[in-house]
Every structure is written in C-alpha cells, then in structure tokens.
Amino acid sequence: MASSKRSGGLLPALLFLLAWPLGALAQQAAVSAPAPAAASTTAPAPAASVPDAPIPLAAPDAAAVSVPSAPGAWGGERSGSEPTLSDRVVSYRIEAELDAAKHAVHGTEQLQWRNRSDREVRSIYMHLYLNAFANQGSTFFTERGVLTAHGRGRGNASLEKGQWGWIDLNSVRQADTDLKYTFVQPDHGPATDRSVVRIDLAQPVPAGGTLTLDIDFLSQLPRVVERTGWFGDFNLVAQWFPKIGVLELPGERGATEVRWNCHEFHFNSEFYADFGLYDVKLTVPSDYTVGAVGELQGQPQSDGGKTTWHFVQGDVHDFAWVAAKGYKTLDGTYEGPGSPKVAVRVIYPPEYVASAQLVLKASIDSLGYFSRTLGAYPYRTLTAVVPPYNAGEAGGMEYPTFFTADGFSDVEPGTISQYMIDFVTIHEFGHGYFYGLLASNEFEEPMLDEGLNEYWDQRMLRERKQGIDLSTPFMNWLGVTPSMDGFTQERLTAGLRQPADPIGENAWDRLSSSSYGTVYSRTATAMHDLEERLGKDVMEKGFAEYYKRWRFRHPSVADLRATLIDVSGKPDVVNQVFDQVAYGTAWVDDAVTAIDTEEVTPQAGTFLKDGQRSELDTAALDKQLDKQRADWKKAHPKARPGEGPFPWRSTVTVRRYGAGAPQTLRLTYADGGHEDLRWNDDRRWVRFVVTKPSKVVSAELDPAQTVYLDANKLNDSYASKPDGSAARRWAADAAALLQNLYSLLGTL
Template identity: 70%
Template sequence: MAQGVAAAAQPAAASSTAVAVPPEIPLVGADAAAVSVPSAANAWGGERTGNEATLSDRVVSYRIDAELDAAKHAINGKQQMTWRNRSDRAVHSVYMHLYLNAFQNERSTFFTERSVLTAHGDSRGRGAVKKGQWGWIELKQVRQSAAPLKWTFVHPDGGPEADQTVVRIDLAEPVPAGGTLTLDIDFLSQLPRVIERTGYFGDFNMVGQWFPKIGVLELPGERGATAPRWNVHEFHFNSEFYADFGSYDVSMTVPSDYTVGAVGEQQGEPVKKDGKTTYRFVQGDVHDFAWVAAKGYQTLDASYVGPGSPKVAVRVIYPPEYLASAQPVLKATLDSLAYFSNTLGAYPYRTVTAVVPPYNADEAGGMEYPTFFTAEGYAKIDSQTADQWEIDFVTIHEFGHGYFYGLLASNEFEEPMLDEGLNEYWDQRMLRERNQRILVPTTWMRRLGMTPTMDVFAMERMSAGLGRPVDPLGQNSWNRLSSSSYGTVYSRTATAMHDLEERLGKEVTERAFREYYKRWHFRHPSVADLRAALIDVSGDAKTVNEVFDQYVFGTAKIDDRISAIDNKEVLPLAGSESKDGKRSEVDADALDKQIAKQRSDWKKAHPDAKPDSGGPFPWRGTVTVVRDGAQVPQLLRVKFADGSSEDVHWNDDRRWARFVFTKPTKIVSAELDPEQKIYLDANKLNDSLTTKPNGAASRRWGADVGALVQAFYAFLVTL
C-alpha cells in the first residue's frame, strides 16, 4: 500500500514544482484561538430573519457524482464546485481541505501530533494502522472552464512538510470581487480502515471528510478579522471542521445489496443498473456532506412534527447484531428534536439520519454531520449498568451537534468550546430535565445489590481537570498540553456554564442561549459573540465577564475551603477597670465562684437540657475560610447546636476571612456552597467542616473521587 500512497501524491507533487503565485490574501495562523472582539452586525450577511430566499447565505455549492468500489473501499468522484467571492478584491488562488490525507502515512500533522499528545493523555483515534489500511484523497484533475490548474500543498499551521491536508489551487483567471468561481475536480478517495470518524470495516463504509472542500474566506468584522483572510487549517489530531454554508447535490453509486444513508433528502427512487444502485441526496443550507454504505443493514423509521419545523423524517440505520440499540437511538433522537427545538429554535430540516456502526468500528461512532450522525451500538442493553444512559447520551450529544456545530457553524478548529463544550452543557440540561441520573455500579457493587446514581453535572465536574487546568477553554483545539486537556473542553465548559447558570438563573440563561441561537444560526459566531449575547440578555456584565476572564480566556481554579471552627464560651473576665472615676478589680477566685454558681442555678432551672443546648453564658463561634483560587461568590451556612443556622455571603476579594457569631449555643458545623451550585470548585470535600466526626460530606461527594467512575465515563472525552 506504500506504493499506492506515493502514486496518489504524484500529480500534485509534479505540479508543485511550478512557480507558485503568492497568495494575495493571507492565511490565519496557528495561534488563532478565542476571539475577544464581537463580530459586526452585518457579519456573514447579517442576522437571518427567516424572510430570506434561503435559510443561509449560501457561499458554495457542490455537485458530486461518486461511485464506491466496495472491494477496495475507494470512491471515484467527479465534483463541480461553485464558489462566490464575498470579498472586495480579486482572488487569484483558493485553498481546499483534503482531510483524508491525514490518514495516508505517519508523517501527516494528524499522526505526528498523535504520537505526542496521546503520550500525555487518552483519546480516540489511537488504533494501529496495518499494511493496506491507509487512506488518502488524490486530485486527478482540477479545471477552471477548460483550463487545467496547478496546485501546491501548504502548511498554514507550520505542520510537517509531508502533510497534504491543505492545498492551494492557483487559478487561470482570478475571481473578481463579488464574482463566482466554478471548478471541475476529478478525485479518488481511498477510505482507511476506521481510524477516527471515517473509514471502513468489513462491508461497512463510513464516508466522511471524503471530498475536496474549500476553505472559508473571512471578511473584516467576522470572528475578529480586520481584513480578508483565508481560514483553512491542517487536519490536526484534536480538531474538527469549519466551512461555509451552501448546497449539496450528491449521487452515490453502490452495490445494490448495500444500504445507503446520507446528509439531506433522497431524491426519487434509486436507479438500478448492472448490479449497482445510484442514490441521489440533496440538501441546502449545510456546510458538509457525509454518507454511509453498508451491506445487510436495516432501517427503523419515524417522524417528528413540532412548532415551526417541517415534518421531519427520522431514520436509524443499524447492523443486525445491534437490533437492541435501534429503538433507543430512535427515541432519543425524537426526544432531542423536541428539546432542542423548544429551548433553542425550531429544527429547520426535513431529515435526521442516525447510523449505528458495527462491532469493531467504534471509532466511526459518536460523530456528527448536518442532519446525519453516528451513535453507539449495544447487542444488549443492561438496565443494571449505565448502558441505557450511555446510548441516550451519545445519541443526544451527536444530535445536539446539529445545532452547535451544524446550525451555528462555529469554528471547531479555533474555538472548540463553542461546539463540544456548549453542546455537552445543553445535552446535560436535557438529561437533567428528564431526571435521568447516571447509574454507576461496578461489578462488586452489583454483587452487593448496590446501584448508586450520580447527577449528570456532578459527573462532568469529575473529569473537568479542575484541580490544575493548564489550557484556557477558549484555546484552539490542537495547541494544548495533551489530549486529556483537550478532553476537558467538554466537561469544563459544561461545568462552567452550569455555574454561570446558577449565578444568572435558569430562565435567564435559557433566554440568553435562545438569543445567541437566534442571532447566529446559519452564521459563524465567536466566543465574543456568545459573551455578548449572555451580557445583553442577563444585564449582568460583571458576572459574565468574570466567568469568561477566569475560564474561557484564563486558567483560573476555584478552591474555597473551611479552614477552622473555633468555639469559645463568653465568660465574665477578671481584671481591673475604671468607671465613673472609680477603679475596681474583679478577683479571679471570686469570679470562678460566681461562674460556678451561675452554672448550678442554670442547671436547676433547666433539668432536662441536653448537652450543648445552651447555658448561662453565650458562645462566640468563629469560622475561618480560605481561598486558594479565583474569587467566586460564596454562601456560608453555619449550624448551631440548638438546631438553628445562619447564612452569610462571602463575596469579596479577600484570600481568607473570619466570620464571628455570638449565639446561645456552639457552632457544630459550617459549609460553603450548601446548595451545591459551584461545581467548578476543585475540591468539594473541604467545603464543610464539623466539630465532631461526620462522614456526610465524604459520602456525598465520594463518587466524585473514585477512579473507577472516571474510567467508566472516559468515553465522554471521545465524543
């Protein structure tokens, strides 16, 4: 197969020897990350009102004829792409993604980063590639009108010279400002054995990242741009995608005994000829296209009808061995349609297709495309384990990408928290609304008849790396310490948004996210645009900016703790004093007798008094709190021996504080965040303290500590 890779690279390598035309429009560099300046009001054509001719401002259209060679797992493609130059200047070169080339050898950016990042944390996409299992995309010919074009591989992010995931195509005729470009491209896509997201296993072909795809030309006022620039990054190990909205018209020819599913709506009846069948799928107002072709697969269908949405055809495509998963995936998809439509905005497309990959193709699971996603498969769903929760969560999560990745179309290269993180947060809100807790038994727990459960956001904080965050949430997807740090984009964002919701209020937060969706669906928001929507709706710039400065743009840690509880009885004190010009002295021995008499008299008057219920003298209790991280508004609840309690707010920048209470009885316990609103606190076990041994706090948060649970849910990082 090494010979095949070399041959695939030859046409481009030969053309790259020509004198290249310097790009007149610069490329976004490798340091691009969280945007701090909100986009202009007219960015991406302005907010979509619903009265436009198309749902999105369509920048590009693709017409593709693809034929699958099922034996070789290869696709021969002919593509006609029409692209509109939105800028105010002529374009002499365009840039395209050739994502499949990430899998052609170990010298690509993807594999180079994989060898480093997985040494410092777990991740998906770690499977070994054997001989004959590599994948690539080969440009056979690129034409503008009748003129053949030359191309050169480029490295916007400074990746290895051998990487061929981004290509510059030099045009025979420039595209004028406002003009359109049509390219005819012949290509060959060789699928790899499933490594990550795409590929084959047996007679299963998950066809993703498979066609030449143009990069995004951003204009001033869009995601922090101050001048036109090409946003087209290499395919990194920890990154996903970013593309313009447009339309797709794709015909796929496969063996007639294969089941096909794809982005969009099937057009008419498939055409059969010579043992092959051609399917045609069309979808507008999306920014990617993927499909599946698998032998012997089955389908399960339903429909969704909701306010503001067209009738939505919902289909699950699954292998026979995972029949048990089909109905749960279908139900979770229907439930997701209702929840996301009601909380963010009506689902605008006519189809949703969910694919359950076969056994041994797990790396193709848990992946999203517009109107199309892959789920998880189980031969049996055991109600005494977390199987049901896992299949529900993965389905909800991948459907949810249809909003945060699909309709909002954020830049997953540079701001992954806007998709993976916000989606994770909204998924868990849905599960919380359904009162669906996580079942966390292990084998030994099951033997003892124990089936403990965990709140969904408690699970998120467990894997959020709160004790030592090393990268801001707003950092780009690839410039991170490790794959584990990238994984915290999911859980730490969900936890941060949970805490922000607690501070702003559930109803206010939901209105803010609905406004964010209203403003930015069918456009491309930035982190700054999310922040602006949250501030505009809540009116609380101080809280929103504090959270963004600490966690999105920074690496703050919260760890407030109860340091000490001290109780001291307030007794008469010996000594000398001057009053009205006369000095008197209280004798210590006499005072001791006075105190003893007062105690005796009190006991006689209260013969049934319980210990610590009070006495003749009050108690001065002191609670000391210490702040080992960033400032966050805290509620301190102090309980006394007589059953009473008192709440105090600690909302200042002191690194430590003492709160003093004079009461008839002693302090018996003190707790920070008694209502459990601050999940970003790295150590919840030191939030409370008692004057007597009490294991309640340890039991309450014990599941937060167990490595067995963390391993059990490590799959979340792979979604």
C-alpha cells in the same frame, strides 16, 4: 463528537519525516471546470483597495476571539424571510461511485464559490482531510504521538498495509485550463502533511464574482481510525471530497482584514466551512444500504448490480454518507411547532436492533427538546447510523442531518449501556445545532461546539431525570444501586485543579489529549455554574437568543459572551466566568479551615465605673461563673452542649486558594439553628465572627452544591467535633455486602 481514548507513537512519525524525499515537498499537479455560477444572494462588494496584496491565512495559533463580531457579519442576522435559510456561499455538485472491494470512492465535483470580499481572489485553499490518514508524516499522526503520550483520547488505531487513506486530485480545471496546486501547511505542521492545498487560478475571481471549478478525485478510505473509514462491508464516507476553506471578512470572528481560514487536519480538531447547497449522486452495489446528509430525491435507480442514490440538501456546510452491506433501517417521524415534518431513520447492523430502537427514541426526544429550548429544527430529515462491532471509532460523530451513535448487542433497561446509547445519541444530535446550525469554528473554538453541546445535553438529561446508573444486574440483586447525575460526572472529569489550557484555546495547542478532553466537561461545568448565578430561565433565554442571532452564521466566543451579557444584564458575572475559564486557566478552591469558639463571660481585672475602680479576681469570678452555669443547667435540663447562660463568640476562617467565586457560608449552631453568610469579594482569607446564644459547631461553603467549578469539595466543610456517621454507614454497607456474598456462597 463524543470523547473517548487516544494513544500513539511519536518515534515512527519522526522517522518517517526524516525519510521523506525532499523532492516530494514541491509536488504540483494539474486539476478541472463546470457549469455557470449560481446567482449571488448579496450585492457585490466594492472594489478592492489593495488588489495586489496576497490574502493571508488565519494565524496558526488562532483561538478564542475576544472582540464581538460586527452586526453585519456573515450578512447579518437571519430574519427567516430570506429565500434561503443561510446566505449560501458555495455549492457542490458531486457524482461518486464506491468501489466496495477497495473501499475507494471515485468522484467528480463541480464547485461553485462566491467571493464575498472587496478584492479579487487569485488563489484558493482547500481541505483534503483524508490525507491525514495517508502516512505517519501527516499532522494528525505526528501530533497523535505527542498528545497521547501525556493523556488519553480516541483515534489510537494502528494502520497496517492496505489500510491507509488519502485523496488524489486527478485534475482541477477552471473553464478549459488545468490548474496547478501546491500542498501547504498553514499551521507550520510537518512539510509532509498534505491536508491543505493551495490552488492557483487561471483567472482571478473579482469582488462579488463566482468561481467555478471541475475537480476529478479519488478518495481511498482508511480502515476506521477516527471519524471515518471502513470495517468489513461497512463504509462511513466522511471528510471525503475536496472542500474549500472559508474566506473571512473584517468584523467576522475577530478578523481585521480579509483572510483565509483553512487549518491543517489536526489530531484533536474538527471542521469549519461555509454554508451552501449539496447535490450528490452516489453509486454503490445494489445490496448495500445507504444513508446520507439531506433528502433522497425519488427512488434509487438500479442497473447492472449497481444502484444510484441522489441526495440534495441546502443550507448545510458538509456532506457525509454511509454504505453498508446487510444493514437494516428503522424509521420514525417528528412533528413540532416551527419545524417541517421530519423523517427520522436509524441504520444499523441486525445484531444491534435493541440499540437502534433506543437511538430512534432518543433522536425524536432530542428533536423535541432542542427545538423547544433553542429553536425549531429546520430540516426534513435526520439519519443516525449505528456502527458495527470493532468499528467503534466511527461512532460518536456528527454531520448536518446525519450522525453516528453507539451500539450494544444486549441492552438492559436502566443500565450503563442504555445510558451510553442515550447520551451519545443526544450528544451527536445536539451537534446538529452547535456545530451544524450555528457553525462555529471547531478548529479554533471547540468549546462553542463540544463544550456548549455537552452542557445542553446534560440539561436535557436533567429534565429527563436521567443520571448515570453505575450498578450492574448483580449489584442490583445485592441491593447496591450507585448512581450519579450528569453534571456531577462532568465535574469529576473536568480537570478543575490547575488546568493546563483555557477552554477557549484552539484544538491543537494543548498540553495533551486529556487537556483537550476537558473542553467538553469543563465548559459544561462552567456553564452550569454560570446558570446557577444568572438563573436557569435567564440562561435558557440567553442561549435561545444566541441561537436566534447566530444560526446560519459563524459566532465566536466573544459573540456568545456578548449575547449572555445582553440578556442577563449582568456583565460582571458573565465576564468573570469567561475571563477565568474561557480565556484563562484560573481555578477555584475555597475551604473552611478553622472554627474557634469561646464563651463571652465577665472578665477578671480592674474596671472603672462612675469614677470608681473595682477589681474582680479570677478565683471569685470562676465561682460566680460556675454557679451561673449550674443554675442555668438546672433550669434547662434538655440543653445541648454549646448552650448556656452566656453568649458564644465563634470565629470561622475561610481561605481562597484559587480564583474568586461567589460563595455562601452556612453556619450551624449548637441549638440546631442555621445562618447563611455571603463571601463575594477578592480577599484571600476571611474570618467571620458571630456572637450568638449558642456556639458554631460546623460550617459549610456552598451548602446548595451549586459551585461545581470548585476543584475540591471535600474541604468545603468543617466541624468542631468529628462525625463518624458516614464511616459507620459505609462500614454497615460493606458488612451487608459481605454478608450477602457469604450467604450466596453458602448456597453453592
């Protein structure tokens, strides 16, 4: 998801908590059961060793994993010869109908889930994400007040009467038995949060067995707050159905025992789920345009003013869709090595046709770049949605084969609006790899999705030679065209100095929304610097190998680190970056603090030579030196200041205010020559002493500008004399701008 702004209030949430009836905390209800289970794609696990022990939940502070997963985690690396792309753990057969007037969806869901563990399962956990928007007592709204009080982010809309959203479980059945459920808070959130539910089974699921549940539910969409909802006749239907949590096994993402991973819907967090098969029928008013995850099966069927659309997609872990009245479609295709022919569709409001054209092109370009650099896109469809004006919070969101983009009614080529459309499209498509195909846990390790995706997006933009044009048509007319490359922009927004949280921290244990936002930019910056140290080709091979090993599985930060070490053969380099940034809050700030120079001349005093002591007094020495300098200057009339008959000893002092990073120190001499020295150790300060025919006149750390993690680049250089050229340049530009402005005023 592309980052934006957030704000909210803590006081209303706290008042709501105090007022909530205590009896509601114990609410339980009955719920329903389906057809025969799908065949398991792996052999049943051995019998449980501790059958009566309850299966624990992942810790509420779970974050970046430090121990690599076992080789056989999630069924082992996919070879491509298996009957399905993923080891399908779950399947959903859903029939749903949209009540367009109420923005509500009534659905029936047949869930089939395979128990991969070595023990029987007596209770399952499910996400009811839409309950995050039910009231101010949810974890989402409670956290929003605190986090946005200390930073910026998205999701700051206020809901009014008739605009809240929720999921009601009308029934859950296992075979012929109604099941009871209890709302739980795995992360110790407020007792009023209803985003996770525990369902107690009538019959346990044996090791290797399959559970079938029939669920009847009602999803009320909220007015768009964040990620999902309605505005006018636009309905983005996401996080809308009861969805089972993930049962992790020992050796998977740091697990040491069988555990459920099913976190509350936090303000900053996103999602994590098993791969499976989705077979979904959607009934909507016939004058609505529909798009969804997956492939449309046949032609939509219409009857009595309603139309049913049937979508199927295997080997994905979520399903979202859009239904909007009066929307248009724009179609294209992508064909590339290793991929099926991909049907690309953009769904958009008529006033955003210019944006739709750019979204289509950027989507097809992204299919090519990601397929070429990471691995071939494996699905047959890709759908992008441009939300309407006033529903921007529905934009910049991703689902498998389906994402929402950004839109402007008027797009000038080469302007910031075009850049934003391109960037958001590339970013949301890229999630199809880092969130979709790699399926990392966005709750606990958001850097693996948001951060790595941001880095790969900027690589694509760099290859396109597409930076951020900061100018406007008026500025262009004046001849002022400021611009910035993507990685520079990431660096400037990365919060590099004294970061509050590691980028490997989970999504909710954050000082602020701004701190969470740096997951995007600080990860991209760290990966940029790691690329500079390993080499661009090595980094690309490392990421391609990471994708090959972990596609259709669920890697951890430790698995990424292990892969990059294996490919690069440089554990010290990789570990330093991960330890400092992913697992820690180290920050880099190296500076040049002084240049001291002196001529190396004969010295006054007494000296022993061949057993005889002689004395050279200061007055005689000064006369001798003056004569030598005068003779040398006469012989070298074009000599520069800092050159002469005697060598110069220059001492350059550098300081390290933060963590270590390999640095190059470039010395520039008075005669115009350069010399590069390496500083790659743990010393907090170093004095580099050089004796040369001319003195050092300036020193600069990182002359190639590759260490983007350095929090303050302004102290990287030092000159023995001030240089006013930059100030004169800016003054001249300002004068030219004023002159043009006065000329314009004079014509009015």
